[in-house]
Amino acid sequence: MLFNSYEFVFLFLPVTLAAFLISNAVRPSVNGWVLLLASLVFYAYWDLPFVLLLVASLVVNYAVGWRVRESRTVFWLGIALNLALLFWFKYALFTAGIFVGKEGARTILGDIILPLGISFWTFHQISYLVDIRRGSAPRPSLPTYATYVLLFPQLIAGPIVRYKHISWKLQRLFMGLPLRRLVILMSSGLALFALGLFKKAAIADPLSFWADPVFAAASAGTRPLSTLDAWIGAFAYSFQLYFDFSAYSDMALGLARMVGIIFPMNFFSPYKSRSIDEFWRRWHMSLSYFVRDYIYIPLGGSRSGPSRQMLNLFIAFVLIGIWHGAGFAFLLWGAYHGALVGLSHIVRRIGVPRMPAVVGVAVTFLLVVFGWVLFRAEDMTTALNVYGPMFTYSDRISIFNEFAQLQVGILLIALAAGIAFFAPNTSELLASRSHGLIYGLRWPASRRFAAPWFRRYALPALVGVALYFGLTSMGGLGASFLYFNF
Incomplete structure (x- = not known):
């Protein structure tokens, strides 16, 4: 279930x-x-x-x-x-x-x-x-x-x-x-679960109505996509996957807390990353650190010189790609990220100045979006049918029949982007300083969310609203989480 x-x-x-x-x-x-x-x-x-x-x-x-x-x-x-x-x-x-x-x-x-x-x-x-x-x-x-x-x-x-x-x-x-500790853990677990349910039911699932038709049309190949459709599909899937996995991570951590266990953090606002290697320290963190400790470091890590480090990084990311699914698209997606992470190490090593924060976040996000097209596509033909109009202007008639449908899709994507780039994540809202310590991370919680007035009044109200809209939006059977496919 x-x-x-x-x-x-x-x-x-x-x-x-x-x-x-x-x-x-x-x-x-x-x-x-x-x-x-x-x-x-x-x-x-x-x-x-x-x-x-x-x-x-x-x-x-x-x-x-x-x-x-x-x-x-x-x-x-x-x-x-x-x-x-x-x-x-x-x-x-x-x-x-x-x-x-x-x-x-x-x-x-x-x-x-x-x-x-x-x-x-x-x-x-x-x-x-x-x-x-x-x-x-x-x-x-x-x-x-x-x-x-x-x-x-x-x-x-x-x-x-x-x-x-x-x-x-x-x-x-x-x-x-102890009962007191269990009550505290259950309360914070319920907050995590409610916020995750809202992200899944009210944001991630609706975005599928703009991502799925684009990739279905690209897979069928009978109707070429317009440039607008291709970008809408790519952005819609990028934010759908983001909020779907963020929601699952919150809900899993929340459920574990309800039974007295604190899991390590698995997701920390990855679209706010200024570089691709920072993205992988924030996205699916448990997988990234598993591969680092059990594959990359045993292969030699960075101990045998730059060339061997690039090879080890490439192997590690190819394995991450294959782990997600059996297909050449997943393999290429892993190789793509391995090449990007390797390139970021080279750029840092030769002393290229770091980009301004806003530019770094924008460039990293676009690179990740390009990769998600491979990740979502059923095969390479589908991916190429999306990439083509993304990079070559096409003014074909939209696959979305009504202009209002396009407007709503763009508005929802913009709302998702605003939350992903500017809103605090659930760990910050709960003012938790301990989530990332298990991996030696040091992302402190914002003090304004640790204030007594916020924790006593604003946070319970926010959790209540999230729970209400999550429950009323999820439907009877719910929609499967995307990572259940892997």
Whole structure:
């Protein structure tokens, strides 16, 4: 079930929180079991046939974890098993299709259904094996480890929480939480959830009505796009993805807080970035730091000279692209960002003066928008059909039938841009100084949002309005989060 669906908001979440509060008050040692059961129900609602696969993967990784410190062979076998499982479900059809075509691949391998969230729970379990191998985290009990992997706020689309960062929080969960602390966490969690729900239902979902027709027309190829349509589609998708992922990140962090766990920040106003490498320190932060610590640095990072650093960066970003999906468009999107980040390092190294803040933000944003076209396109033909009119003026008749539809779309895009570029993010609104500390980040909260009058009156009012418009805008079934596809 979706976080933005009625069955989640009005049935699953209240029942889960009530059971958790009762267990925490009566018998804290079963707190984890309550969350485990709830998480299994949550995943089974989505993907009942794959519950056994998820549990089997969990048990195998837990068993492997008891031997990885003593045996390098067992460690690499565990990594290989995780990657092989991910490869089979996510990349086997694509890889076979390169050699025998899509239809030939389906004939040979059949229709392979992708288990929901496999990219995320695979990375969680790799993180566990690496952290245990390095001795940076204690070996857990099976219930603690199962809670780490299955916890429903992060099970489907992250954030990718490193085991070493959360192991002690899970152990404390089984010992119980003081009621005062739990009430504070639930209150701040509700605020995060409400603000995320508003961004998803009231901003991200409506933008799809201007992004989807443009990319559908580009995919069909029967009607060339006008320049205005191409730019509207590119901007609409850029802000749709921004607010969709921002919303999910807020809601996931909020739900985790409601059950007494603080997740690391995963999204911090990335469109305010002045450079492309700063963008990647703010966008999908848990993935960026996972790749940095487990791929880029082990490859050598910047230790072997500029040329090797550029290669390591390129490899890391190509893998980020492929992680998002099986297709050449994703591979090229990753390579594009790898080239941009590498170029930004070269520019800094040779001493080119930094652009003024406004110029840097504008240039970085446009570079990111160009990349999102590749990210959204079904294939390279679709991407080229959007890029063409973006860079070569075309005054063809708009695919949007009514002029008013264009006006509304431009107005909504402008509103989304105003919020993304100028409004405070949820971490700033909640005046939280601790969100980013886990990664060594130092983005202080604005003092005006920590003022007593704001926290007592303005913030509750803002959360209430956001919750109202979020609930009334989300519809009965809700719309899936874009990152659920990865």
